[in-house]
Amino acid sequence: MKKETQKINLKGLWLEDYEKIMEDLGEKRFRARQLASWIYSKKATDISQMSDLSRDLRDRLNQIAYIETIKPVKSQISQKDYSEKFLFELSDKEKIESVLMWEGKRVTACISTQVGCPLGCTFCATGKMGFKRNLTTGEITDQAFALSTLPISNLVVMGMGEPLMNYENTLQALRIINNEVGLSLTAGKITVSTAGIPKMIDQLAEENLKVSLAVSLNAPTNEKRNQLMPVNKKYPLEGLLKSAKNFAKKKKKRVTFEYVLMKDVNDSEKDALALSKLVTGIPCKINLIPYNPVPDLPYDRPAEEKIAAFRDYLYPRCPSVTLRRSKGEDIFAACGQLQTQS
Ligand code: SF4
Numbered sequence: 001m002k003k004e005t006q007k008i009n010l011k012g013l014w015l016e017d018y019e020k021i022m023e024d025l026g027e028k029r030f031r032a033r034q035l036a037s038w039i040y041s042k043k044a045t046d047i048s049q050m051s052d053l054s055r056d057l058r059d060r061l062n063q064i065a066y067i068e069t070i071k072p073v074k075s076q077i078s079q080k081d082y083s084e085k086f087l088f089e090l091s092d093k094e095k096i097e098s099v100l101m102w103e104g105k106r107v108t109a110c111i112s113t114q115v116g117c118p119l120g121c122t123f124c125a126t127g128k129m130g131f132k133r134n135l136t137t138g139e140i141t142d143q144a145f146a147l148s149t150l151p152i153s154n155l156v157v158m159g160m161g162e163p164l165m166n167y168e169n170t171l172q173a174l175r176i177i178n179n180e181v182g183l184s185l186t187a188g189k190i191t192v193s194t195a196g197i198p199k200m201i202d203q204l205a206e207e208n209l210k211v212s213l214a215v216s217l218n219a220p221t222n223e224k225r226n227q228l229m230p231v232n233k234k235y236p237l238e239g240l241l242k243s244a245k246n247f248a249k250k251k252k253k254r255v256t257f258e259y260v261l262m263k264d265v266n267d268s269e270k271d272a273l274a275l276s277k278l279v280t281g282i283p284c285k286i287n288l289i290p291y292n293p294v295p296d297l298p299y300d301r302p303a304e305e306k307i308a309a310f311r312d313y314l315y316p317r318c319p320s321v322t323l324r325r326s327k328g329e330d331i332f333a334a335c336g337q338l339q340t341q342s
Pocket residue numbers: 117118119120121124125126127128159160161162194195216336
């Protein structure tokens with residue numbers, strides 16, 4: 001009997017992989033669809049559950065493959081808005097968080113793509129953790145499945161990590177989530193959020209999956225952005241905005257610029273003016289997010305009047321500006337607050 005580690009994890013694979021497995025077992029290729037359906041539609045956790053495969057085939061499959069599933073270890077519900085934060089344990093005991101948010105009939109799942117994050121944004125709890133590893137396709141997909149006990153209407157890839165630095169696994173997971181055998185979630189309801197890796201944004205623009213793009217901008221000048229987001233030193237604003245514009249043009253979709261408002265850091269009228277000039281000519285909307293405080297980090301949320309003044313200054317100068325109240329702040333599930341201790 002092979003050890004699990006030498007076996008193939010069926011979670012995260014797709015039809016061409018399943019076809020290869022079935023062919024290697026001397027079976028017909030059409031069995032690949034049955035396998036995909038058991039893994040993603042029926043959410044089988046064990047090969048023995050695949051009742052429309054013969055006992056002999058299940059036995060042979062068991063010899064070479066297994067199904068890995070992330071393990072829910074804790075969940076917390078916000079008393080303010082009922083959003084729910086989940087802590088999952090992975091097979092190597094690392095932990096990740098995902099969040100489920102409600103707004104009327106809209107149910108949004110926010111999932112992670114890495115354990116920790118290598119980009120170290122100075123205002124972010126995940127950045128403070130450092131980087132452990134990329135998540136596998138199965139681990140990314142599993143979060144969406146675990147959160148979909150209610151039908152989810154939107155998915156945002158905005159949890160722990162930089163999705164475009166785990167590109168292949170993230171994209172494969174999104175294809176599975178998008179597929180009818182997966183969650184059947186239309187690509188238009190999926191948003192990938194990035195701190196800004198221009199060449200990967202360009203690559204995403206070429207994919208045949210029409211997901212939306214959100215760019216975590218947070219500062220209107222390179223000088224300020226360098227301090228908040230070290231990734232900007234490698235990929236300054238000029239290249240990032242060019243790629244964002246290219247994405248909007250190729251996908252015929254507005255790009256969302258996320259702008260976390262931090263007290264006395266990026267919340268002045270001068271910042272608002274510079275921001276409006278920066279995005280001129282890019283089909284976009286700007287999402288203002290008042291900062292969610294993180295213990296031990298030196299940032300604060302601006303006063304309500306200051307937030308309103310920033311929005312009012314920006315609005316006539318940019319065609320679409322929204323002020324987003326983060327969900328789950330009281331359970332540290334809001335934007336930039338996800339963090340685990342392993
Ligand atoms: S804000 Fe996003 S990219 Fe920056 S450290 Fe946090 S998780 Fe990473």
